[in-house]
Amino acid sequence: AQKVTQAQTEISVVEKEDVTLDCVYETRDTTYYLFWYKQPPSGELVFLIRRNSFDEQNEISGRYSWNFQKSTSSFNFTITASQVVDSAVYFCALSEGPGAGSYQLTFGKGTKLSVIP
């Protein structure tokens, strides 16, 4: 069975600080996919990034960066120079992918990030 753990329930940072959101996953599959979603107060989940298990290259998109490490089963998300608009709940999710015949996503319980002006 697959599992996603986001150990940080809530984090508060002051604007312009860097912050890292942790995600640890468990799966028996060798092929899987990892995702991060953002849920602002308005409620809609916004897709941020997808990583394939066979591609460990880290990724940077503006102030966002992701560090994928298979050796530690982690897929951490860093926001550099945080802004108030980054305040949201962030979810990490895992899927075993279509090759396993499953389209299901397993979500972590989320980390609520509050950026204080």
Place this chain on the structure above:
Amino acid sequence: DVKVTQSSRYLVKRTGEKVFLECVQDMDHENMFWYRQDPGLGLRLIYFSYDVKMKEKGDIPEGYSVSREKKERFSLILESASTNQTSMYLCASSSFSTGSTYQPQHFGDGTRLSIL
């Protein structure tokens, strides 16, 4: 942009009522999903569908059913609503995926359902 539309943002119903939550997507996606989101529990999958008239149980299907008569529409049905079904309900859709092109799910705004 993908648009997933849920019929209501807020809904209040009484115990024992039959409740319908509607979801429509405009991107011709094959897959559609219903989740519920509760504080401290994250998102949990109720049902999903990978084709018209097809449905698969998720992690918590008890007390729910679904209907997918048309590709763009996926309905969640609470046969006899109970107070423990008070929750935020999120619909999502995604296109068919192969290999490295696994497609992410796109979500609606959610329906906050209260059962009194």
